[in-house]
Amino acid sequence: MDMILVYTTFPDMKTAREIVRNLVKKRIVACANLREHEAIYTENGKVKETREVGALLKTEVSRWKELKGEIQRLHPYETPLLLRIDVDRVNREYAEWMKRVLG
Template identity: 35%
Template sequence: MKLIAVITTVDNMDDAQNIATAAIKSRLAACAQIEEISSIYSWKGQIENTKEIRITFKTTSTRWHELKAQITASHPYEIPAIYSLKIVDVNESYLEWANQINH
């Protein structure tokens, strides 16, 4: 199976931890990393400069649609950014571990 990274952002740590924990408990992701970032974006005609929390999930491509649906269902944003990135190379032992977690 192919390993992917799924990324989204939220505006507070509680939401980030709840979304990440739900994904791990439901075995839709092998792990999730949470980090504070600064985001600059256009929203409703205004330039916003805010602190956000980025969540990066490691999962398999077969879990993408289920994970995206679960994140969407609990995401607090009106229009959340939820996207995946292909991981081109990964060490075999990590890939094996991620595949075991996601099954």
């Protein structure tokens, strides 16, 4: 199994939980970590500061296309971040657990 991590952000915890729960239920991701944080960015030429929720999604490379499609379909942002990180190594026990969870 080729594991990947996908990082994305959501406007709030409620939205993050709903979408991530859907992804886990559909076995697109094995699990996710959610963390609220500060975001500083430019919008319409102005610097903004807001709170948002970062999500680190754990899955396998074969589910990348499906994961992108689901996030783009469900996400409230016009342009959601979808940052894929290919995992070079992971402990065997975790990889086996993910394989069982994802089916």
